Every structure is written in C-alpha cells, then in structure tokens.
Amino acid sequence: DIVYVSISGFGENGPYAQKPVYDPIVQAFSGLTTVQAGADDRRPRLIRTVLPDKLTAVTAAQAIAAALVGRLRSGKGQHVRLAMLDAVLAFLWASDMGAQTYVGEQVSQRTAASFIDLIYETANGFMTVAVMTNKEWAALTRALECPQWLEDSRFVTPALRDQNIDARLEMTQEVLKTRTTEAWLARLEAAGVPCAPVLTREQVIAHPQIIASGILLESEHPTAGRLRQTRTAARFEAPTVIRHGAPHLGEHNQEILSELGIARETIEALRRRWLIGAEVPR
Amino acid sequence: DIVYVSISGFGENGPYAQKPVYDPIVQAFSGLTTVQAGADDRRPRLIRTVLPDKLTAVTAAQAIAAALVGRLRSGKGQHVRLAMLDAVLAFLWASDMGAQTYVGEQVSQRTAASFIDLIYETANGFMTVAVMTNKEWAALTRALECPQWLEDSRFVTPALRDQNIDARLEMTQEVLKTRTTEAWLARLEAAGVPCAPVLTREQVIAHPQIIASGILLESEHPTAGRLRQTRTAARFEAPTVIRHGAPHLGEHNQEILSELGIARETIEALRRRWLIGAEVPR
Known part of the structure; x- marks a missing residue:
C-alpha cells in the first residue's frame, strides 16, 4: 500500500528515455525557450529560474496527494510516474500551444507575444500596468490625462486594442516616462488601474504587502543560523510552522x-x- | 464537510489586498521580472508565459488534494486560501532568493545568472549543452576535440568552471558554431554529454520522443473539432483518458x-x- 513516485527527465520510453538531463535541456526541448523568445524565428531564450526542476516538484506533490486520496478510498497504493518534460508541456499547453491544439489545421507560426512590453520605464525606474476591460482602459486614459485616446478608433474595443497593441504601448510608454514610479502608482491606484512597482529581490522582502501577507517565515536552523523562508503558498486552517530545518x-x-x-x-x-x-x- | 479554496491576487490582508491583478502585475511585484533580468541593475523582463496564473492553478490543485486527504482522515472539510503572489514567491525562493535567505547578513545584489548562455548557436540553428560533473566536462572536451581544455587550470574543478564561466561558455560557443546542430547532437550524445536540440512549438509535436511518451492526446470536441492536448503530467496506474471537452x-x-x-x-x-x-x- 505504498505510494511511490518515479521522476525522470524525458520519460521512461522513447529514444531519449536514457539521456541525461538538466533543467535547461528540458527548457530547450519542450519549446519553452521558443516561447520565451516570443516568436519561432527569434533567438531562443532560457527562463532564468529553474522552471522545469521546480514545476516537476510541485506537480509531484500534487500527484502524491492525489495518490494518497486514492489509497484512503481504495486501500491500495500505486506507482506514479512523472517526467520533467511532461510537466513542462502540460504547463505550457493551455496558454502557449494554441497553434498546435487544432489537429490538421495549418496555423502560421506564432508572432511575438506582446506582454513583454508591459514593463514600462518611468522617470526614475520601472513599473507595470495592465488594462484589459473598457472600464480599465477609460480609467487609464483619465489617470494619464489623455482623454483623446478614448475617441481613438484604434482603441475602442478590447479586440482593437489588442490589434493595435504596438501603438497603444508606445503611447503609454511615452506618457509614463514623464513622472516617477511613485507618482504614477498613486495616480493609477486611485483611478483603479491594475498596476504594480517592479520590485528587486531586496525590495520584495521589505514591502508592506509582503510583510502583511505573512508569506515569509523566520526560523533558527541549528547550524545555518537564522533563515528567512516562505511558508507553503496555500494557507490551510491549521497554522503553518517550520518544525525544523533541512x-x-x-x-x-x-x-x-x-x-x-x-x-x-x-x-x-x-x-x-x-x-x-x-x-x-x- | 466542503473543501473550498479561495484564490486572490495579493492575499486577503495588507495594503494591496483589494487591488486588481493580472499575471504581469504579480510577475513585477514578486521579483520574478528581476530574476528574469538576471541582475538587479538590468532592465526587468517578463517571463513570456503566464507563470503566476498557471502556477497558482497547479498549487491550488495540490492544496485541494491535500485538503481531501485531510477530510478523508478527519471527516472535516476546510476553507483553504491561496494568493497568486504567495504561489510565485514560494516557487522562487529556493533557487532565486538565496541572498535574502540569511536574516541579518548583508549580501550584495545578485550578479547575472549565467545559464542564459547555455543556448548556443550552431552552423544552422541553436542547441543547448549543460555539463556539471568532471566526467561530463571530460566527455565534452573529447566530443569537441579540445583535449587541451582538460589541462586548463581555469576549468579543473566544478567550482573553477563556475568561476570562469564566461571564458568557458565563449570557448564552447566558438567550437559549436563550426558544425550543424544535428552533427553536434550525434557527437555529444555518443559521448554522454547532456544536450538537446532547441525545438519550436511545431517541432515539439512532431519529435519522436514526444510521440513515444504519449504526452499528447487527441480527442474530438463536439463543437471545436479535433483537438490535441496533453494528458495529466503524472501517470497514475489508471490510464488517462479525456472524457469530454470543456x-x-x-x-x-x-x-x-x-x-x-x-x-x-x-x-x-x-x-x-x-x-x-x-x-x-x-
């Protein structure tokens, strides 16, 4: 009645089954580096966090919990198999493999994903702004003091704003350059526009929202000293404590x-x- | 005895609790765009897949399964809370927040992560090569016909190879440019060097390894037509079937x-x- 999970790189069958694997190998093979490039004809780029490694761990945790539910119901354990490549493909599919979803239909290669441009430069740094609905678009034009954009025929519906994304992002960028991040955050937040500062790692741990959320826990490790780590992301009704270090x-x-x-x-x-x-x- | 999961953007407490949120907002706020930039002083970059959206979904699935285990043991359901921001922070922490882990110790800002350079140009495209151990390094020098690298004092240990990464990657890149991706894959695979082709999305679905792994399932959707989707990444002993479409x-x-x-x-x-x-x- 044991629940046992085997993790492999490329899976247990097929020509690559025995190949050695590291995180970037899975990124390259799964299409993730093409996704990060933005378009098939651009230079492939790695994601700079070990996404396949860590996503496989999260997926394995889910599979173990599911197998435990199965055991509690049936009394029987099982051997679960998980490949890093499969974990990444299942992760990419819904949002990034649209052109590969309809069997037999020719779809031209994906053009650049546009949201790379949602990081804007301000007078003193960087921030992000993301508007989708008509209400948010109207709020943005008010906060940016550009009421004429509301009359612009290129931007009157979400579909048109998506079609004319380059013009829209360039215009937004030009205005955002004129004030500081702090000034824009205050204006945009007051107007109800989704926005956020771009935080470095040091800024993350000091931000009032992070502190209020309690996501960071400190604990004393017998040999490593005082550590700052995250609690589990999901909050169960039982309080999260770090019982001991690694x-x-x-x-x-x-x-x-x-x-x-x-x-x-x-x-x-x-x-x-x-x-x-x-x-x-x- | 219901298991109920609430998902929020920034969490349920704190100054940002009520703020509207989209995927890039969480990327900017969590430090992920700084991680993708490679160093705190570079221009922040978005990950071009909706990582916070999708990771939150995977984390929620794990939390639901864990709460179901709890219910099967105790008979009681519970209300689980999950914030997108927390899901991303917990994901980043182990590999990308090392400088923020030791409380009270000053650590200088992170320098560029080097593995961005593990995508190499070949005579006709791109590929990836990743060597960590001495055995793999020796195999690489053989496959690249550069035995003199083994004698190079900058590269004799993993620590030294990490320290002299720029020189090492540049030298590797120069050699890889001289042949095609296919030629290098054959040589490197024969030598036991971890490597892979960089695949575009269209190449992914046609690759023999992907076909052999059975990760892609086709099904008939009553209105959308014939669809290609992934099965669940973890393979349980019961076979995976797509019972019906969305x-x-x-x-x-x-x-x-x-x-x-x-x-x-x-x-x-x-x-x-x-x-x-x-x-x-x-």
Missing part, C-alpha cells in the same frame, strides 16, 4: 530505521561499516 | 442541479428567467 545527511537514520523495525544493533553495525551516513551532532 | 456555458446545469436535489420545475423556471445559462445542444 536535516543533515543521516540525521534521521536512527528514527527512520527504528520505525521500520530494524534492530538497534543492526543500525549500529551499518553505521560502523559506513553503509549509512553518520549523524551530525546538533 | 463544457459550454450551462451545459451541465441540469445534471448538477438535479444532483443537488433541486426539482426539475425549479430548474426550468430558473432557465426561463435566464438566471442560469441555457444548454447548448451538442
């Missing part, structure tokens, strides 16, 4: 092997022969 | 409301008054 190699040998019913003398013998890692004293 | 608005009204014990006449009355969407005939 264990040292072999730290829980005694505990786990005893639980499995292995005699203390056997554990000692394994340790003496260096077949299991030694515990590091706290 | 429903039309109101398609399952009758079924769901009947299951909830609502009388047929009441459902009809709701429909006549347009309080629930009409079913679209298949």
Whole structure:
C-alpha cells in the first residue's frame, strides 16, 4: 500500500528515455525557450529560474496527494510516474500551444507575444500596468490625462486594442516616462488601474504587502543560523510552522530505521561499516 | 464537510489586498521580472508565459488534494486560501532568493545568472549543452576535440568552471558554431554529454520522443473539432483518458442541479428567467 513516485527527465520510453538531463535541456526541448523568445524565428531564450526542476516538484506533490486520496478510498497504493518534460508541456499547453491544439489545421507560426512590453520605464525606474476591460482602459486614459485616446478608433474595443497593441504601448510608454514610479502608482491606484512597482529581490522582502501577507517565515536552523523562508503558498486552517530545518545527511537514520523495525544493533553495525551516513551532532 | 479554496491576487490582508491583478502585475511585484533580468541593475523582463496564473492553478490543485486527504482522515472539510503572489514567491525562493535567505547578513545584489548562455548557436540553428560533473566536462572536451581544455587550470574543478564561466561558455560557443546542430547532437550524445536540440512549438509535436511518451492526446470536441492536448503530467496506474471537452456555458446545469436535489420545475423556471445559462445542444 505504498505510494511511490518515479521522476525522470524525458520519460521512461522513447529514444531519449536514457539521456541525461538538466533543467535547461528540458527548457530547450519542450519549446519553452521558443516561447520565451516570443516568436519561432527569434533567438531562443532560457527562463532564468529553474522552471522545469521546480514545476516537476510541485506537480509531484500534487500527484502524491492525489495518490494518497486514492489509497484512503481504495486501500491500495500505486506507482506514479512523472517526467520533467511532461510537466513542462502540460504547463505550457493551455496558454502557449494554441497553434498546435487544432489537429490538421495549418496555423502560421506564432508572432511575438506582446506582454513583454508591459514593463514600462518611468522617470526614475520601472513599473507595470495592465488594462484589459473598457472600464480599465477609460480609467487609464483619465489617470494619464489623455482623454483623446478614448475617441481613438484604434482603441475602442478590447479586440482593437489588442490589434493595435504596438501603438497603444508606445503611447503609454511615452506618457509614463514623464513622472516617477511613485507618482504614477498613486495616480493609477486611485483611478483603479491594475498596476504594480517592479520590485528587486531586496525590495520584495521589505514591502508592506509582503510583510502583511505573512508569506515569509523566520526560523533558527541549528547550524545555518537564522533563515528567512516562505511558508507553503496555500494557507490551510491549521497554522503553518517550520518544525525544523533541512536535516543533515543521516540525521534521521536512527528514527527512520527504528520505525521500520530494524534492530538497534543492526543500525549500529551499518553505521560502523559506513553503509549509512553518520549523524551530525546538533 | 466542503473543501473550498479561495484564490486572490495579493492575499486577503495588507495594503494591496483589494487591488486588481493580472499575471504581469504579480510577475513585477514578486521579483520574478528581476530574476528574469538576471541582475538587479538590468532592465526587468517578463517571463513570456503566464507563470503566476498557471502556477497558482497547479498549487491550488495540490492544496485541494491535500485538503481531501485531510477530510478523508478527519471527516472535516476546510476553507483553504491561496494568493497568486504567495504561489510565485514560494516557487522562487529556493533557487532565486538565496541572498535574502540569511536574516541579518548583508549580501550584495545578485550578479547575472549565467545559464542564459547555455543556448548556443550552431552552423544552422541553436542547441543547448549543460555539463556539471568532471566526467561530463571530460566527455565534452573529447566530443569537441579540445583535449587541451582538460589541462586548463581555469576549468579543473566544478567550482573553477563556475568561476570562469564566461571564458568557458565563449570557448564552447566558438567550437559549436563550426558544425550543424544535428552533427553536434550525434557527437555529444555518443559521448554522454547532456544536450538537446532547441525545438519550436511545431517541432515539439512532431519529435519522436514526444510521440513515444504519449504526452499528447487527441480527442474530438463536439463543437471545436479535433483537438490535441496533453494528458495529466503524472501517470497514475489508471490510464488517462479525456472524457469530454470543456463544457459550454450551462451545459451541465441540469445534471448538477438535479444532483443537488433541486426539482426539475425549479430548474426550468430558473432557465426561463435566464438566471442560469441555457444548454447548448451538442
């Protein structure tokens, strides 16, 4: 009744099944580097976080929980298989593989995704602004003091604004350059326009919203010192605590092997022969 | 005993709790655009897939499965809360927030992540190569016919290769330019060097490995036609089938409301008054 998950790079079958794999290999092979390039004919680009590695971990956690639900219902465990490549493809499909979704229909290669331009330069830095609905568009024209944009025939519907995206983003950029990020955030927030400052990593941990949300937890690690980490993203009704830090190699040998019913003398013998890692004293 | 998940943008507390949010807003606010830029002092860049939107969905699926395990054990449901911002921060933390992990220690701003350069140009396109261990490094020098690199004091250990990454990547790039992607893939694969072609979206669906893995399923949608989609990434022992396509608005009204014990006449009355969407005939 064990739930067991095997994780592979390319899957367990096929010509690539035995190939060694690192995160960028999966990025290149899955189409993710083409997606990041924006169009098929541009230079492919890597995502600069190990997305395949980490997404596979999140997907594995979901699969384990689902298999545990299955076991609680049926009494039976199972062997679940997960490939990094599959995790990335399933992630990309809905939003980035539209041209590959309709079987047999020819669809020309994707043109550049436009939202790369939603990072705007201001008088003193960068910010982002994203408007979709007519109400948000009207609010933006007010906040930017450009009421004439509301009359512009290129921008009267969401579809037209999407079609004329280059003109729209350039015009928005020109206006945003004239004031500071702080000034624009105040104006845009007051008008109800979706916007945010672009934060660096150091700014993230100091921002009042991050502090209020409680996403960052501090804890004392016996050897590493005081650590700042995130709690689990989902908040369950039971409070989230960090019970202990990452264990040292072999730290829980005694505990786990005893639980499995292995005699203390056997554990000692394994340790003496260096077949299991030694515990590091706290 | 209901399991109920609420998803918000910035969380339910704090100054940003009520702010409208789209995917790029979370990218900018979470530090993700700085991570993609590579260093704090470079122009922030968006990830060109809606990572916060989709990661929040995957995280919510995990949370729901975990809450279902909880309910099967305790008999009680719960209200789970999840913020897009928290999902992204938890995702970034382990690999990209190292400088923010040790509380109270000053760490200089992160320098450029180097793996952006792991996409190499070849004589006819692009490919990726990633070597970490000494064994892989030796294999690369053989495949590239550059045995002198093995003697180079800048590259004798993984730590030194990391330190001298610019020189190493430039030298690798120069050699890779001299042959086609296909020629290099054959040589590097034979030598056991982790490598892969960079695939465009159209190439992904046609690649023998993708076909062998069975990640892509075709199905007939009653109104949309024949569709190509991914199965779930994790393979459970029960086979994955696509039972039906995305429903039309109101398609399952009758079924769901009947299951909830609502009388047929009441459902009809709701429909006549347009309080629930009409079913679209298949």
